[in-house]
Amino acid sequence: MKLTNRSKVVSNKVMSTSEKIYLPEIIKGMLITGSHLFKRRATVKYPDELRPMAPVYRGQHVLKRDENGAERCTSCGMCAVACPAEAITMESGERKKGEEHLYREEKYARIYEINMLRCIFCGLCEEACPKEAIFLTDRLVDVEFEREDFIYGKDKLVEKIDKRIDVTKRQTIEVAEFKKIPGTKHNTLWNGKKIKGH
Amino acid sequence: MKVTIDGIEIDVPKGTTILQAARMIGHEVAPPTMCYYSKLKTSGGYCRTCLVKVTQGSAANPNPMPKPVASCRTEVMEGMVVQNVTSPDILEARKGVVEFLLLNHPLDCPVCDQAGECDLQDLSYGHGTEKSRLEFKKREYEVIDIGNKIKLHMNRCIHCYRCVKVAEQLTDGRVHGMMHRGDASEITTYIENVIENDFSGNVIDVCPVGALTDKTFRFKQRVWFTKPVDAHRDCKKCKGNVRLWYKGEDILRVTGRKDEWGEVEDFICNECRFDKKKTSDWVIEGPTKVNRHSVISQNHYTHLNELKVQIMKQQKALGFMKIDKRP
Numbered sequence: 001m002k003l004t005n006r007s008k009v010v011s012n013k014v015m016s017t018s019e020k021i022y023l024p025e026i027i028k029g030m031l032i033t034g035s036h037l038f039k040r041r042a043t044v045k046y047p048d049e050l051r052p053m054a055p056v057y058r059g060q061h062v063l064k065r066d067e068n069g070a071e072r073c074t075s076c077g078m079c080a081v082a083c084p085a086e087a088i089t090m091e092s093g094e095r096k097k098g099e100e101h102l103y104r105e106e107k108y109a110r111i112y113e114i115n116m117l118r119c120i121f122c123g124l125c126e127e128a129c130p131k132e133a134i135f136l137t138d139r140l141v142d143v144e145f146e147r148e149d150f151i152y153g154k155d156k157l158v159e160k161i162d163k164r165i166d167v168t169k170r171q172t173i174e175v176a177e178f179k180k181i182p183g184t185k186h187n188t189l190w191n192g193k194k195i196k197g198h
Numbered sequence: 199m200k201v202t203i204d205g206i207e208i209d210v211p212k213g214t215t216i217l218q219a220a221r222m223i224g225h226e227v228a229p230p231t232m233c234y235y236s237k238l239k240t241s242g243g244y245c246r247t248c249l250v251k252v253t254q255g256s257a258a259n260p261n262p263m264p265k266p267v268a269s270c271r272t273e274v275m276e277g278m279v280v281q282n283v284t285s286p287d288i289l290e291a292r293k294g295v296v297e298f299l300l301l302n303h304p305l306d307c308p309v310c311d312q313a314g315e316c317d318l319q320d321l322s323y324g325h326g327t328e329k330s331r332l333e334f335k336k337r338e339y340e341v342i343d344i345g346n347k348i349k350l351h352m353n354r355c356i357h358c359y360r361c362v363k364v365a366e367q368l369t370d371g372r373v374h375g376m377m378h379r380g381d382a383s384e385i386t387t388y389i390e391n392v393i394e395n396d397f398s399g400n401v402i403d404v405c406p407v408g409a410l411t412d413k414t415f416r417f418k419q420r421v422w423f424t425k426p427v428d429a430h431r432d433c434k435k436c437k438g439n440v441r442l443w444y445k446g447e448d449i450l451r452v453t454g455r456k457d458e459w460g461e462v463e464d465f466i467c468n469e470c471r472f473d474k475k476k477t478s479d480w481v482i483e484g485p486t487k488v489n490r491h492s493v494i495s496q497n498h499y500t501h502l503n504e505l506k507v508q509i510m511k512q513q514k515a516l517g518f519m520k521i522d523k524r525p
Contacts, residue, residue, distance in 0.1 A: 076308030077420035081496050092417040107309045107417050130308050 055169040057138040058121040061114055062165045063158040064133055066104050071158060072133035075109035079125035079134055087118035088125060104131075112157060116141050116150040126170070135167040201274040203227050203250075204284045216269035216280055217248055221459065228459075229282050230292075230321050232299065232406050233358035234270035235461055241363050242270035245356065246295045247321060251288050254279035266291050289325070296326035302336050302381075303407070304353045312408030314421040314493045317460060318356065339384060344374070345394060347413050347472050348402060352384050355409040361385065361401035368465055369395040385409070396435050399471040403454045403462045414472055415443075415451035422493045424450055426486035431479060435467035441486060449475045455486075 018024070044051055064072050075092035093110030095103045102108075125134050144150055159165045199210055203220050204227040210219045218236070220228045229250055234242030242248075248270045252263040257277025266288060269280070282288060300322060307313040339352035357376065362385070365372040377386045401410045424443040431438045443451045452471050454462030474480065488495040 074308045075417075076313070077423060078308070081420075081422060081493070086497065092419075094417050105306075105309055 053138045055138070058123045058136040060116075060137055060139045060141045061119075061125070061152075061157055062135050062137050062167065063109075063112065063154070064135060064167065065159055065161065065164070068101065068104075069161050070100070070102055070104040071108055072104055072131050073109045073112065074103075074105040074107050074131055074133070075112070076130060078128040078130060082124045082128035083119075084122060084124065085118045085120050087115045087120075089113050109154065112154050114152050114157065116152055117147065132171070135165075135170055137165055137167065137170075139165075199274055199276045199278075201276075201278045201280065203280045204282050210274060212273075214274050216250055216252075216267075216272050216274055216278075217242075219274055220250075220269065220280075220282065225458070227282050229269050230317075230324065231270060231459075232317055232321065232356060233360060235360050235363070235404055236459070237461055237465070238360060238363040238367060238404070241360060243268055244359055245299065247292060247299070247325075249288055249291050249295065251281040251285045252278060253281055292325045293327060296322050297330065299356050300326065300330060301332055302353075303356065304336060306354075310351075310354065310408035311411045311416060311421075312354075312405075316408060317406035337381065342386075343413070344410075345398070347399065347468070349411050349413045349416060350385065351409050351411070352386075353409075354407045355385055356407055357383060357385075358406055360404040360406065361410055364400050364404050364465075365395075365398070368397045368400060371395070396467045396469070397465060399468045400454070400462070400465045402471075403456070403465075406460075412451055412453075412471075414475075418450045419445050422496050425498065426488065426494065428455065428483040428486050429480035430483065431470065431474065431481060433467060433470055436470060437464040438466070438470060439464050440466050440470055440480075442480060442482075447477070449477065449480075451475075 066072050075090050077090065080086075080088040080090060089111070090109045090113070091111040092107050095106050095108055121136065123136050126136055141150075199212055199214070200207060201210060201216070201219050202208075203216070203223060206223050206227060208219055208223055210222065217229060217231065217234060229248040231242070232245035232247045234245075234248060246268060248268055249266040250269040250272075251266055252272075254260045255263055255278065256275035258275075260277075269282075299318060303318065307316070307319060310316070313319060337353070342350040342352065344350050359376065362372070362375050365374060374385060376383050378384060399412075402412050405411075421443070424445050427442045427444055429440055429442050431440075439455055441453050441455050442449045443453070452466070452474065454464060454466050456462055488498075
């Protein structure tokens with residue numbers, strides 16, 4: 001009885017004598033293998049040699065600070081609600097007087113955690129962020145021994161004030177226009193070719 | 199009285215306003231409101247968002263009204279024909295009204311506690327334009343504490359007078375009101391007087407924007423990360439029917455129950471609102487039914503249970519057999 005119309009009848013053809021020897025097929029296979037000895041290698045010697053990364057590679061997140069060094073994140077929760085993997089959690093705090101240099105707005109993220117095991121690096125948090133605070137970078141997430149260590153808090157996510165992380169490549173034309181930054185070129189780094197849609 | 203709104207006829211009693219008649223028909227034709235509040239007398243007529251076009255004044259006088267009218271303040275006449283969403287003029291006019299409302303409204307939704315249940319947010323998404331043409335600086339005020347439970351962000355106020363009406367009609371002494379005129383007008387308590395009244399907390403619920411917010415909930419969570427649950431308790435002052443907003447095991451805030459028009463069903467007292475934040479204080483009735491398209495239902499998945507039942511019903515109707523009965 002047919003269950004679906006996609007089923008196929010399996011043929012059980014008997015092999016001829018020349019096929020039974022396998023010799024021609026083995027020679028064919030060895031030639032293919034041999035030819036690869038003279039071709040360019042497909043692999044690289046990883047830790048010594050690094051593959052080139054796209055400028056908009058989606059790796060470990062960064063929480064940016066603004067030009068005065070204050071955290072941009074205002075804990076609005078848009079990234080967490082956009083996150084399809086529900087990897088982001090946060091708790092807000094209220095900025096006190098005298099903390100203006102630390103946090104840009106009156107509300108800030110007291111706790112901000114991304115579970116890197118849950119994260120699928122889709123970049124929707126970056127897209128949802130209204131404050132240009134979270135970006136994915138071309139850094140890889142480190143390997144850890146414990147599951148807990150993959151839950152990145154603010155200590156790992158917020159960029160260090162003396163070690164800023166450059167994300168200018170990731171800011172799109174729309175963003176630049178929105179913020180009216182004159183003379184900046186964005187997403188035009190692919191060998192001078194413009195990316196489709198920009 | 200027979201009245202036709204957007205081509206739908208309805209029979210309403212005398213003295214009904216166009217807005218109430220439209221609400222009787224349903225969400226599709228009901229104009230949005232920012233200042234009108236059915237529970238508060240004499241509310242409405244300030245914001246102009248509920249503008250409609252009257253193409254036929256009445257059966258006796260079929261002339262159209264010369265200008266768009268505020269539907270919350272206009273009573274219906276026999277044989278009146280009204281256009282709301284079917285009139286491009288009205289949609290254009292409403293766009294202008296939204297732009298006016300947003301002129302001085304700061305774009306601090308990421309910070310504002312009202313975001314997610316803000317009438318102005320919904321309105322500007324539904325009817326507004328993407329960009330503001332304002333080239334001047336928005337007006338700015340200091341954030342004021344009204345008592346130790348209510349915070350007033352005057353920057354966000356759209357001058358709907360709802361909170362003033364609450365103070366007038368629910369409490370026995372109004373100590374706050376609108377000062378100054380025009381662009382400079384502001385809600386104030388006159389030298390930061392404390393509003394101390396058992397029902398003063400209701401100004402938080404009636405405020406359509408984030409101008410008056412609950413200080414005990416300030417920056418605790420975004421509303422869409424909390425889960426609404428209906429509950430009640432025996433209260434001597436009010437009816438005690440409230441909505442609890444849970445995050446995990448904790449009640450983060452208590453509000454009145456809002457109906458489909460965003461208006462509270464029963465006003466609640468300050469004791470229920472601010473002091474009873476333990477589950478043991480309340481008799482839980484069950485989770486609030488939230489519209490699936492509301493941001494409050496984001497990441498809650500409760501609608502999936504309904505969907506599952508629907509799919510099962512559909513499959514049954516289509517005559518699918520159970521898996522174990524297949525040949």
